[in-house]
Amino acid sequence: MFQNRCATVVHMQSQTPTPLRGEISVPGDKSISHRSIMFGAIANGVTRVKNFLQGADCLSTISCFQKLGIEIENDKTSVLIHGKGLHGLQPPAQTLDVGNSGTTIRLLSGILAGQNFTSELRGDASIQKRPMERIITPLQQMGADITSLNENGCAPLHIAGRKLNGTVYHSPVSSAQVKSCVLLAGLYADGQTTVIEPFLSRNHTELMLQGFGAHLSTDGAAATIFPDCDLQAQEIFVPGDISSAAFFIAAGLIVPGSEILLKNVGVNPTRAGILTVAREMGGNITLLNERSVSGEPVADILVKHSSLHGTTIGGDMIPALIDELPVIAVMASVAEGQTVIRDAGELKVKESNRIDTITENLSAMGADITATEDGMVITGKETLHSAVISCHNDHRIAMSFAVAGLTVAGGVSLDAPDCVTISYPSFYTDIDSLRRNSE
Numbered sequence: 494m495f496q497n498r499c500a501t502v503v504h505m506q507s508q509t510p511t512p513l514r515g516e517i518s519v520p521g522d523k524s525i526s527h528r529s530i531m532f533g534a535i536a537n538g539v540t541r542v543k544n545f546l547q548g549a550d551c552l553s554t555i556s557c558f559q560k561l562g563i564e565i566e567n568d569k570t571s572v573l574i575h576g577k578g579l580h581g582l583q584p585p586a587q588t589l590d591v592g593n594s595g596t597t598i599r600l601l602s603g604i605l606a607g608q609n610f611t612s613e614l615r616g617d618a619s620i621q622k623r624p625m626e627r628i629i630t631p632l633q634q635m636g637a638d639i640t641s642l643n644e645n646g647c648a649p650l651h652i653a654g655r656k657l658n659g660t661v662y663h664s665p666v667s668s669a670q671v672k673s674c675v676l677l678a679g680l681y682a683d684g685q686t687t688v689i690e691p692f693l694s695r696n697h698t699e700l701m702l703q704g705f706g707a708h709l710s711t712d713g714a715a716a717t718i719f720p721d722c723d724l725q726a727q728e729i730f731v732p733g734d735i736s737s738a739a740f741f742i743a744a745g746l747i748v749p750g751s752e753i754l755l756k757n758v759g760v761n762p763t764r765a766g767i768l769t770v771a772r773e774m775g776g777n778i779t780l781l782n783e784r785s786v787s788g789e790p791v792a793d794i795l796v797k798h799s800s801l802h803g804t805t806i807g808g809d810m811i812p813a814l815i816d817e818l819p820v821i822a823v824m825a826s827v828a829e830g831q832t833v834i835r836d837a838g839e840l841k842v843k844e845s846n847r848i849d850t851i852t853e854n855l856s857a858m859g860a861d862i863t864a865t866e867d868g869m870v871i872t873g874k875e876t877l878h879s880a881v882i883s884c885h886n887d888h889r890i891a892m893s894f895a896v897a898g899l900t901v902a903g904g905v906s907l908d909a910p911d912c913v914t915i916s917y918p919s920f921y922t923d924i925d926s927l928r929r930n931s932e
């Protein structure tokens with residue numbers, strides 16, 4: 494059984510792994526949940542959000558906007574945001590605490606840069622190491638007064654809001670957080686603002702802002718926003734998070750005898766790279782009941798245990814699966830042959846340096862993995878072995894290695910199992926329910 498209250502997650506009793514069988518609905522999408530609060534707060538009227546992710550990161554976003562004078566009611570089945578329009582935020586009485594959430598600090602900075610008041614943003618130990626010059630540079634190009642209060646250029650941030658000017662920004666990284674920060678600042682600028690990325694990153698901001706009535710156009714990896722449009726409140730149903738579904742896609746593929754139906758998962762092509770890669774590796778994955786919900790493509794995903802083989806992942810595929818690379822690495826470590834992951838240097842600046850934390854932990858489990866400057870090379874083995882996993886308080890590392898543990902006799906021990914609450918509070922319960930169906 495899984496035990497999520499203590500520092501161990503143990504796959505016990507039998508020497509053969511227990512299959513995962515049955516259906517689950519993973520929680521709401523984290524990226525869309527954050528954006529629903531932010532855009533609802535600066536829209537006119539009451540935005541109602543269903544299937545909102547009640548994870549720690551999204552609760553940090555709610556708390557920041559409450560401190561900015563927005564009334565938000567969260568009864569866990571729906572969230573009501575009493576929006577006050579583009580110019581309705583109030584000066585916060587205290588520092589805004591984003592916790593562990595990169596999305597909150599980067600997108601919120603874009604909004605705060607154009608206000609007529611000053612604010613400060615801080616976060617936890619991980620946030621204080623994540624790069625902020627990637628948003629400071631374009632915001633300063635727009636005339637913003639934003640500075641890092643940390644000698645390493647990271648949070649805390651100090652923002653003295655003021656009128657901004659429109660710009661054309663060529664981002665050196667494909668990052669939805671940078672793009673969204675600049676587009677949100679563009680709402681408060683004189684003239685239009687364009688962001689151009691090397692490769693298109695997740696496009697929830699563009700789709701949702703258009704849904705809220707913003708004047709925004711896109712052309713490939715470029716997005717342009719026109720200022721001073723009025724946003725109008727929306728009814729939003731948040732689809733299941735494909736980044737959370739990814740753990741069960743991987744588990745379903747690599748644990749013998751498994752068959753899992755994942756209901757109501759967002760399959761936006763800018764997020765769904767794991768489906769392409771898993772199929773390229775020989776994964777048996779079927780999309781059922783494909784439909785559109787609140788402007789986002791959604792499907793049920795049927796996954797069956799499969800014999801996987803290695804593949805190469807890089808270039809424009811990376812932004813569409815950046816958060817899934819830890820669990821893809823786990824899949825690769827038990828696939829036949831070699832998997833090469835390149836162009837993924839962004840992994841180094843997530844909640845942990847994920848190139849290092851994946852390599853450290855897969856090596857501890859006996860995998861054949863070599864870290865490279867921008868990725869890793871993994872040669873699959875028939876089996877891994879039990880190990881103690883250093884999560885580095887990174888939710889995606891914890892869940893990826895919980896999945897790796899499902900394939901080995903004796904399972905794995907996680908040193909920080911509770912960090913999954915950042916994005917998937919019911920993760921262990923969902924694994925338990927699928928394993929119980931095999932008993």
Ligand code: SPQ
Binds near residue numbers: 550
């Ligand atoms: O919000 P945070 O902490 O940055 O979360 C992560 C994650 O693994 O959950 C990254 F560590 O997701 C990011 C993602 O990597 C969420 C996100 C978004 O909602 O816009 C975009 C991606 O980051 P980036 O820097 O590539 O834009």
